[in-house]
Each structure stands twice: as structure tokens, then as C-alpha cells.
Amino acid sequence: MKRQIILLLFCLYVVIIQGCKKQAEVANSVVSNDISFENPSYFPTTTTYDFQQNPVNTATFELGKALFYDGILSRNGKISCGSCHLQAQAFVQVDHAFSHGIDDHLTARNTPALQNLAWSPYFFWVGGVPSLYRTSMSPLENPLEMDEKIANVLVKLKNHPNYPSRFAKAFGDTAITQDRFLKALAQFMVMLVSANSKYDQVVYKKNISFTQDEQDGYSLFQQKCVNCHPEPLFTDHKFRNNGIQNEPFADIGRAEASAVEPRDVGLFKTPSLRNVALTYPYMHNGSITTLEKVIEHYNSGVINSSTLDVEFKKQIPVGIRINAEEKRKLVAFLNTLTDDTFIRDKRFSE
Ligand code: HEC
Ligand code: HEC
Known part of the structure; x- marks a missing residue:
């Protein structure tokens, strides 16, 4: 009888511990994987980012992040978006009035912070670009910044060992198009919400x-x-x-x-x-x-x-x-x- 009770308690113990472990795993995976856009309650409702055309999901956000930090987007393979937009400085490059781009060229204007872009009706200091989706084109092709052609970047990504499968994970198949490229970068950038100062x-x-x-x-x-x-x-x-x-x-x-x-x-x-x-x-x-x-x-x-x-x-x-x-x-x-x-x-x- 005593032995049976001990056995029963042991079984209960195993069941509970395993159950808890499972729950902890689920909780962790939710924290690290679930990417979704949240509009802080006291911010205006976003009107400018097209959440219908380009809803944020984890795989595409992760792809956008990889692209943002990859020098492959530049002509010489060395300048990434992240080299001028540093997270520790709210995505600017400090100390420089003008940022250093490709071959140490200086940009024509000071780098602005990348934050709360979902609420911006237009981008850059003079507002020349009306959608976040389009913003990546201009640094990429600017001769002082990354000096690359979008068509070249797409070829480099197609020949890369990892990008075709990352695009497939994000979009369902391995096609690497300009539209998908821009969508992924926009998803990364729209998530940059600063609302906890x-x-x-x-x-x-x-x-x-x-x-x-x-x-x-x-x-x-x-x-x-x-x-x-x-x-x-x-x-x-x-x-x-x-x-x-x-x-x-x-x-x-x-x-x-x-x-x-x-x-x-x-x-x-x-x-x-x-x-x-x-x-x-x-x-x-x-x-x-x-x-x-x-x-x-x-x-x-x-x-x-x-x-x-x-x-x-x-x-x-x-x-x-x-x-x-x-x-x-x-x-x-x-x-x-x-x-x-x-x-x-x-x-x-x-
Ligand atoms: C060489 C430095 C440099 C690189 C590389 C660079 N940027 Fe920028 N970024 C700037 C500067 C400088 C501006 C401001 C330019 C202007 O307004 O004329 C800017 C502005 C922006 C803006 C507008 C922000 C706003 O609030 O209006 C966005 C968005 C942006 N960059 C995204 C990117 C992305 C995406 C990449 C990579 C594809 C990138 N940048 C690469 C320097 C850089
Ligand atoms: C009439 C509109 C106006 C008023 C009032 C105003 N600002 Fe500005 N502020 C601007 C504009 C426009 C810029 C950018 C100008 C430029 O770069 O040529 C700016 C830039 C700044 C910047 C630089 C930000 C950056 O990232 O480069 C700071 C800091 C700032 N303002 C603080 C203040 C403070 C503090 C006050 C109140 C004492 C103030 N502003 C009042 C329009 C204004």
C-alpha cells in the first residue's frame, strides 16, 4: 500500500514537472518568436503604413533584419543600413555631422533616428518619399551611401547560400523580387517603436x-x-x-x-x-x-x-x-x- 502511494506520488510529480516544463517552453517561444505590431494606446492610430498590403510576421521581419544588417546591399559588400543606423544610438550614427558611406564618402545630411516610422507621412529630411516601403531604395542606390543597383542586390541574394530559403520561409517560395525585398525591410523598420522612455x-x-x-x-x-x-x-x-x-x-x-x-x-x-x-x-x-x-x-x-x-x-x-x-x-x-x-x-x- 505504502509503496503504491509512493509510486502514485512519483507519477504525479513527473506529470506536473513535465507539464510545467512544456508550459515554460511555450512561454519562451512566444517571447522570442512572436513579432507583431502594437500601437501604443496613447499614440495616434497609424494611418501611413499599409498593414493590409504588408502585415508584419515573424519570418519576414527576421529576413528584413538580416538584410538591414548585411553589407551585401552595398557595392563593396561593406556598408549595411546598420552601419549608419546604430541601435545603441536610436539608429543614428553619432559624432558625425554627416555619416560615412561607401569608400568613406560623407552623406549630404545628418542621419535621422529610425523610430516610430509607422506614424510618418513621408520620409527623409525633405520628405521626398511618401512610404516606408520605398525608403530603402534611396540609400541603396545613393552613390555616397551604398552605391549599388537593386538588380545587382537581387542577383547577389539569389546566389547566396541562405537567402533563398529565408525568402521562402517569409513568402512561401524562393523567388527573390524587389517587392519582397522592400517589404521585408519595411517590416523590420515599422517595428522600431519607441514608447517606453x-x-x-x-x-x-x-x-x-x-x-x-x-x-x-x-x-x-x-x-x-x-x-x-x-x-x-x-x-x-x-x-x-x-x-x-x-x-x-x-x-x-x-x-x-x-x-x-x-x-x-x-x-x-x-x-x-x-x-x-x-x-x-x-x-x-x-x-x-x-x-x-x-x-x-x-x-x-x-x-x-x-x-x-x-x-x-x-x-x-x-x-x-x-x-x-x-x-x-x-x-x-x-x-x-x-x-x-x-x-x-x-x-x-x-
Ligand atoms: C551612409 C550612411 C547611411 C546608410 C548606409 C543608410 N542610411 Fe538611411 N539615412 C542616412 C541619412 C544621412 C539619412 C537622411 C537623408 C536625408 O534626409 O536626406 C537617412 C534617412 C533614412 C530614413 C528616413 C527616416 C525618416 O525619419 O525620415 C530611412 C527610413 C532610412 N534612412 C533607412 C535606411 C535603410 C533601410 C538603409 C539600408 C538599405 C539605410 N537607411 C542606409 C544615412 C544612411
Ligand atoms: C517653429 C517650429 C519649432 C519650434 C517652436 C521648436 N522647434 Fe525644434 N526643430 C524644428 C525644426 C524644423 C527642426 C529641424 C531643423 C533643421 O534640421 O534644419 C528642429 C530641431 C530640433 C532639435 C534637433 C533634433 C535632431 O534630431 O536633430 C532639437 C533638440 C529641438 N528642435 C528642440 C526644440 C526645443 C527644446 C524647442 C523649444 C525650446 C524647440 N525645438 C522649438 C522646429 C521647431
Whole structure:
């Protein structure tokens, strides 16, 4: 009798342990494999990325990630998208006003962060490209960046030992087409959602609080900056001139994409300020090195010109008056926009 009970207990033990193990395995596989797009509840609903045409799935996302980090996309095999867009810096290349592309050529403009692209109505500093799907073509074929032809890339991928099977896993068969290539990269990039900074945790998740300086900085930000950098994305996605360049403008900006409309000369897309502490140097030309200097620019450095934004023309001299203490508090607030979860998220790592 005693022996039977022991046997029974042993059997129960085996069943429970195995059951738990199975569950743990399932839980792990869900965490590491299930890629799906989530719209943070307090963000606007995305309207610009076509989730119907190109719904995100794990195999295609993984393929897009492999392509993003592979130098095979460039003429000399050395420059990947990830060599200018580094995760640890919210997908910019820091320290350089202009990024180093192929053969050490410098790009014409500063690299912007890749984040929350699902909410962007157009891409690049001058908004020349209206869909995320199309963005990969221009760095790939740009002679200063990757200097390759898409047709060549497709041939290289077809002859590669792994890519045909990766395309098959993502799309059902081994055909490697431009459409599939662009879809995979777009799926990787649309997943780059940054929504877990201290700011998000304080303002929306309400699980921690700001320091006094950060709180004061937040109020100042709401008075002086939100017209162009509105929450929660910190960009209005409009083209504006914030007084960086003297006339005649070295870089005509938005006019390049809008058939040289005089009113668009010298305008650039307002960048999001999420992760801004990581994305120095600043502005389309990388001409400002620190956040303190950016704020001093708004206070005393704004250059008047025919297309300078009316926001800055409300006072003389043009700009936004900000004293030293306010500057310190604004910087404290901007630092709360850094999202450590995003820059360490293994799903996005090489
Ligand atoms: C040599 C450096 C370099 C490489 C390589 C590079 N980029 Fe970029 N990327 C830039 C620069 C610089 C800009 C801004 C250009 C502009 O606006 O004129 C940019 C802008 C972008 C944007 C627009 C972001 C926005 O918010 O408007 C996307 C998307 C992008 N790159 C994706 C890619 C992809 C995908 C690849 C690989 C196929 C890639 N980049 C390769 C430097 C690079
Ligand atoms: C009238 C619109 C406007 C206002 C007001 C404004 N900005 Fe900007 N901001 C812009 C534009 C446009 C750019 C990009 C300009 C360029 O690169 O030529 C920019 C760029 C920046 C950048 C650089 C980001 C990067 O990634 O390069 C920072 C930081 C910044 N603004 C912070 C602020 C702060 C802080 C305030 C309030 C004191 C403020 N802005 C007010 C329009 C504005």
C-alpha cells in the first residue's frame, strides 16, 4: 500500500514537472518568436503604413533584419543600413555631422533616428518619399551611401547560400523580387517603436515620477516647444525653418522635393525629439553638437530669413527667450525621452 502511494506520488510529480516544463517552453517561444505590431494606446492610430498590403510576421521581419544588417546591399559588400543606423544610438550614427558611406564618402545630411516610422507621412529630411516601403531604395542606390543597383542586390541574394530559403520561409517560395525585398525591410523598420522612455512611464503609465527639474522642464517645453514638437510623437511632421541657415541657403531643403517652391526653400521636416539625448549632433546639417547649444540656438542664435517660421518672428530679436535656469530644466526634460528598452531590445539587434 505504502509503496503504491509512493509510486502514485512519483507519477504525479513527473506529470506536473513535465507539464510545467512544456508550459515554460511555450512561454519562451512566444517571447522570442512572436513579432507583431502594437500601437501604443496613447499614440495616434497609424494611418501611413499599409498593414493590409504588408502585415508584419515573424519570418519576414527576421529576413528584413538580416538584410538591414548585411553589407551585401552595398557595392563593396561593406556598408549595411546598420552601419549608419546604430541601435545603441536610436539608429543614428553619432559624432558625425554627416555619416560615412561607401569608400568613406560623407552623406549630404545628418542621419535621422529610425523610430516610430509607422506614424510618418513621408520620409527623409525633405520628405521626398511618401512610404516606408520605398525608403530603402534611396540609400541603396545613393552613390555616397551604398552605391549599388537593386538588380545587382537581387542577383547577389539569389546566389547566396541562405537567402533563398529565408525568402521562402517569409513568402512561401524562393523567388527573390524587389517587392519582397522592400517589404521585408519595411517590416523590420515599422517595428522600431519607441514608447517606453521615462516620459512615457511618468505621463502615461504613471508608474514613476519626474524630478522637480524634469517636471519644470516639461512645463517649459509645453509653453515653448510643443507647437512644432507635439506629444506624444514630438514632431508635427511639418516642414519648417528654425533659423539654422543664412540666406542664400546652402541646402534648399523641402524645395528639393516640391519642385523648388520659393516658400519651401530652407525648410526641413521637424524631427521627433524622442531619444534626442542619443542622437547628436543635431539638425539636418549636424551643425549643433549638444542639447544645451540647441536651446541656446533657440534663445539667441536663430537666423532671420525670408522663410523663417512665424513662431520665431513673434519677438525681436527673433527666437524664443530661454534663461539659463530654464535651459537646464529643458535639458533635464529632454533627457527623459531616452528609451533604454528600445535601444536594448534584442529583437532589433544585429
Ligand atoms: C551612409 C550612411 C547611411 C546608410 C548606409 C543608410 N542610411 Fe538611411 N539615412 C542616412 C541619412 C544621412 C539619412 C537622411 C537623408 C536625408 O534626409 O536626406 C537617412 C534617412 C533614412 C530614413 C528616413 C527616416 C525618416 O525619419 O525620415 C530611412 C527610413 C532610412 N534612412 C533607412 C535606411 C535603410 C533601410 C538603409 C539600408 C538599405 C539605410 N537607411 C542606409 C544615412 C544612411
Ligand atoms: C517653429 C517650429 C519649432 C519650434 C517652436 C521648436 N522647434 Fe525644434 N526643430 C524644428 C525644426 C524644423 C527642426 C529641424 C531643423 C533643421 O534640421 O534644419 C528642429 C530641431 C530640433 C532639435 C534637433 C533634433 C535632431 O534630431 O536633430 C532639437 C533638440 C529641438 N528642435 C528642440 C526644440 C526645443 C527644446 C524647442 C523649444 C525650446 C524647440 N525645438 C522649438 C522646429 C521647431
